[in-house]
Amino acid sequence: MSEQKQFNSDLCEFLASATTPFHAVAEMAHQLETSGYRKLAEDSHWQLQAGGRYYVTRNDSAIVAFGIGTESGPDGGLRMVGAHTDSPCLMVKPSPEKNVNGYYQLGVEVYGGALLNPWFDRDLSLAGRVSYQCEAGELRTGLVDFRRPIAVIPSLAIHLDREANKSRSINPQQDIPPILCQLEGDETTSFRELLQDRLLHEHPDCAVEKVLDYELCFYDTQKAAIIGLHHEFIASARLDNLLSCFTGMRALQQWDGASSVLLVCNDHEEVGSLSTSGAQGPLLASVLKRIVADEAAYAALTERSLMISADNAHGIHPNYPDRHDENHGPILNKGPVIKINANQRYASNSETTGLYRMLAAKEGVPVQSFVVRTDMACGSTIGPITAGGIGVRTLDIGVPTFGMHSIRELAGTSDACNLARVLQRFYNYRGSLVAN
Structure with a gap:
């Protein structure tokens, strides 16, 4: 090579x-x-x-x-x-859980000067640092990365916004919370409990007792690639x-x-x-x-x-x-x-x-x-x-x-x-x- x-x-x-x-x-x-x-x-x-x-x-x-x-x-x-x-990325808010029509979503904050349009219809995963209390009662931190697509931000169909190709703008509060799964009825899912499970999955010996806080961002799971007719470009x-x-x-x-x-x-x-x-x-x-x-x-x-x-x-x-x-x-x-x-x-x-x-x-x-x-x-x-x-x-x-x-x-x-x-x-x- x-x-x-x-x-x-x-x-x-x-x-x-x-x-x-x-x-x-x-x-x-x-x-x-x-x-x-x-x-x-x-x-x-x-x-x-x-x-x-x-x-x-x-x-x-x-x-x-x-x-x-x-x-x-x-x-x-x-x-x-x-x-x-x-x-630039989308970072999860401290109290992010949303249940809208049975869809479980997370509220996000835009970090940096992100170009938001390309975030729609991508296979997203989640990664970052989690702070937790271990069984000994001490503060610990650990990195987590779901490593697979777990979320998506679907576009609104053009049939419901006929001017989308001319004038669609993005409201970062309303339009970009990613969807993670569907819930039944009044079912709720604690995001911190999800993180606790993930910590144990990636760090079986961490003895996590309670997730205290986190710094997590969504990312595109499509891996870097060498592209172009003559392999001229790297896309990532x-x-x-x-x-x-x-x-x-x-x-x-x-x-x-x-x-x-x-x-x-x-x-x-x-x-x-x-x-x-x-x-x-x-x-x-x-x-x-x-x-x-x-x-x-x-x-x-x-x-x-x-x-x-x-x-x-x-x-x-x-x-x-x-x-x-x-x-x-x-x-x-x-x-x-x-x-x-x-x-x-x-x-x-x-x-x-x-x-x-x-x-x-x-x-x-x-x-x-x-x-x-x-x-x-x-x-x-x-x-x-x-x-x-x-x-x-x-x-x-x-x-x-x-x-x-x-x-x-x-x-x-x-x-x-x-x-x-x-x-x-x-x-x-x-x-x-x-x-x-």
Whole structure:
């Protein structure tokens, strides 16, 4: 199997496992451990050694993995890559049970800027984290994933809405509660009891006495697939931004041990990043301060480091070419995309983009640029948040995609593999990260 085919096959397997940010972090931790990375506890004293490979998690939904270089320690600067584990989705409310005409439904809240229309008529499952009281009277948490279709949000038939193809809008309170099953008469079903059964099914030894609370989201059970007449595309849920998480992780697994490196995958990017595990929270700064000795060393570290913020870019849609600037419409399979915005919605500058172009040229990887139309609003990433929060020079880059924030997105089969190659070269780059 070629390098690209193997990469995409592994990416598809990762996407199937990483159904929530919690499951993504658990899978990343597992894969990093197979490459020699050792888990650190945030509430313990760290004893870091040259050549050591480490990782730390927070909230079970964010992860920071790093390596201390044998030739260039942290004082020489860190080669950093950032991404995020969360994706727009439908999250179950705290008191979700509904019985409407004998149909058992769950109330949901829209997380992030989800494109809602594609959620209809999909085979949905449910996954996330559950907090419970065990038989010893202590608080525990566990991950659950039903792993099979258990719900659906049926469309209203066109016969009952003749203008559906012209003007149908979606009321997120009324129109999207998924149906799970049918009930008889006044029958009720406790959602927490369902979760307790699921916990016991997945974790037979958990000794759950009572489910206390949960963070659960629905997801599409259709697995990632390589599609296109010539296998040009990968179609999947959560490409934004698990594709970047996987790409950064795969590059980190190929680290040669010489220079100091770091990968951070934050949660809550889709809702502003302000949380304990988000990029606007203290996670990355707290890890960096523990890597070095004092405030002066921390200041030197950030000045000598560079962050590549990897988050998907908007490929130019052939049906809507007018939505792009005519000179900045990225094409799928034509290379990763440098994202630039004069108003600092992206953190790229000429120094950071220059380094990336130099590394990409050495790998023979093509590079594209994206600038939003001047008359349209520009999105943002963890790049400016990280740059503004810790003062590190940053590049925003991403793989071009279609259908961003849909339940099923589309990317090119060569772009993620090419990005991983450049990130691997970045991690193993022995030169200075600061222009002379």
